[in-house]
Amino acid sequence: MSRFFDGTRGGSPRNAHAPHARGRHRMSALVGAAAASVVLTLGLAMPAAAAPPGGPSPLPQLSAAQPGTLKACESLVDFAFPSTKITQVSRVAAGTVSNGGQPIGEHCLVRGTMNERVSTFDGQTYAIGFEMRLPSAWAGRFLYQGNGGLDGSVAPALGATRGGESGLQMGFAVISSDAGHNGSQNPLFGREPQARLDYGYQAVGTLTPMAKALITDAYGRGPDRSYITGGSNGGRHTMVAAARYADQYDGFLAISPGFNLPQAAVAQLWGAQQWARVATTPADLSTAFTPTERTLVAQAILARCDGLDGLADGMVQNSATCQQAFSIKRDVPRCTGERNGTCLTKEQQAVIGEIFAGAHTSNNKEIYSSFPFDPGLTQSGWAGWKFGSPITRDAPAVGFIFTTPPADPSILADLQGYALGFDVDTEAAKIYATSGIYTESSMSFMTPPDPTHLDTLRDRGAKMIVIHGASDGVFSPDDTAAWFDELDRNNRGNAEQFARYFEVPGMGHVAGGPATDQHHGLAALVDWVEQGSAPDQLIASVNPANPEVPATWSPTRTRPLCVYPQVAQYVSGDPESASSFACERPRPGLAYGAR
Incomplete structure (x- = not known):
């Protein structure tokens, strides 16, 4: 979460934990991750072992729903x-x-x-x-979508x-x-x-x-068990419900959640201003970083990081180590002449590096989280979020919903001018403001209050699964990882008893990209809530309708999604099968293929 402002939320400092910006320091989060277990079909894990002597007290077990x-x-x-x-x-x-x-x-x-x-x-x-x-054959469960x-x-x-x-x-x-x-x-x-x-x-x-x-x-x-799920803003609704309505729901499945949405939207306007610095056509921000140039960077990321998991398969499983290994300035050729898709200019390298490091004010105070470098940035959806959405979505959202007091409707006549002229040094603070009839700031009514102290959820036996793509172009998985890190610290390293985070390599916002983005997250959540079977892995597969899956991949490719901070490491066997991988703690510099 951002440390920019000192506003409070739910009694906890708004800057209670810094994001992984300026280098994505995930390696500090590698605390006590369990060894990988054998996974059942449909991605449902074996039941978790009982707590060892002296370990955390077992949480209540909720009964199963009846049809x-x-x-x-x-x-x-x-x-x-x-x-x-x-x-x-x-x-x-x-x-x-x-x-x-x-x-x-x-x-x-x-x-x-x-x-x-x-x-x-x-x-x-x-x-x-x-x-x-309302299904005629009812499972005894309620789901808020x-x-x-x-x-x-x-x-x-x-x-x-x-x-x-x-x-x-x-x-x-x-x-x-x-x-x-x-x-x-x-x-x-x-x-x-x-x-x-x-x-x-x-x-x-x-x-x-x-x-x-x-x-x-x-x-x-009434329902025996109640669940809530959603992606993007729906993931935000789910995260908010986990903090505000944990007494009403038993299971929470949040996908690519924009739980710090006002911050992310301001960051999008800041990002548009950076892209405008290197866009060859000012009215078209996508000319700042063309598809050919994004492919060039993706290939450079793969050259540095694809083998970190022991298998060159077009996927970066060990993202934390990759952020240490990859450098946009060192690993991508710098242009000595005109831009032609085989290089980046010095100015492009600087802008891309800044945007991935995270939005900040002119005196380097953070606005929103960093983003990880991942080869999924080639996808069209990533480009849409970075270049189009700041004008069409984020500008009106910031102007009318997140700023207090809201802007005048006249800004609708020139949203691009509003976005590119937005002064983050002075205007960003308004997402924390109240004024007159606006009695709650957007950081109050949009975000989960005290999201790293989910005591009600924990103590009544409810469970939470969060899934986020490594190449999300608008909501950062670094912010989600930072949230989980703080939740874990606040629970003395035992947050996995009730909450688990899974990152999807290559996946964009909610879905898509060169990724195994199809999963059985809701079934895994039900199994955890009602049977006590904690998901140590989710088995993810390729969507055959996804045009951004490389032609060299098998259409039946599967991969394990590992409980953060573990990552999938190749062991042996069919490189297209999840069964050939194990979830392990990432160890920087170790070649996993040489065992």
Whole structure:
């Protein structure tokens, strides 16, 4: 997390732990990682061994959910709950919708709104829109599906995660929402005080008891176990829920979480300004670092780091050591003439190095975390986040949602001018500010309060899995690793009892890139929560529909995702199979292929 400002959050200093910026010092986190264990099919691990004498006290074990049958569907149109209006109820036949090419079974679809109101600020009508899908064959579980971006639309409540069955296919009753505003209100809803708070955290808190009551009416009893998941902003919703609503949920699956979203958005504006320094076409920031040049850098990273795990396979598993081994200035040729894709200019090397080191003010105070160098930067999604999103997404988000007081709507006429003219030395502090009717800063309503002291989650036996791509172009896995490091320190090295972090080499934001990005994270979480089987590995596979998977890879390639700070090391056998790897603590400088 950033150490830029001294604002407080949940009683803990906002700079309580520094990120891995200026070198990504992950090696300090290698404390007591367990040896790799044999992994069962579908990426579910063997049950964790009992705590040794003198070790941490065992945490409560939650009981398994019990199945049930849908008792009511059409009659749910009469469902009564405070400030709730049901607008549609219908039965959906099996096979009407699908996930991963597989049909989803019969279920009941319920749509509605909560807390509809006319704003005294802008005269617009706001409401928390939602959709619930209730399977006829119920597993006794509830899943909150956190959606991404600025929200504003109700995505189908399928409970989809990457690679495995969706929550609805697994028998979960699933809810999805727009977080309190509709698409036509993006991004100016950020100027409406209550809409800000709903987007940040209150929509989840409002919807949760209503959803459980609706489940009770539909099945004759409430859910035995409740889960929440999401990627990107949905991952942020999940992280926020782990801190604010740990008494309401038993399992938390956060993918590529932007849990310090206001900081990351400011960093994006700062990054746009750096790219503009070396862009050959000022209106097109992507000309600062072209696809050919990104491929050049990716190849240089692979030349230094691909073999650190004992196998040259186009993937950097030992990312921590790679950050020590790779240098953008030393390992990428410097141009002596014109840019032609075979070199970088001195100015490009400086800008790229600065951006990966992390956003900072003119006097070098940190704004947001560093990013790791990873060959996944070749992907189009990485470029989209770095070059396009600062103008189209981050500028309006910073201006209207994260800045207090918010900017005037006139900035919409020239978002690029706003982004490139944003003075981080003076304006960045406004993400910590309150003013008049804006009683919470964006760093208060958007981020999880006290995220490294998840005592409620821990003490009631709930569990948390966080997954992040090493080539995420907007939310840094370094920030996520720093979060886990601090969580672990606050739990005397025992955070793995209830929370585990997995990094995915090559993966971009949420998915994609030259990566094995498909996993069964939700199934692993359920197994951990309800059976006590802690996931020492997740088995990840290639998405055959991903165009950025190299043609030289087998379409059936699998790799173990290891519990941080362990990394996958090649042992022997089929180089395309996860079974040929073991999760081990990274040891700098050791050639793992020579055993």
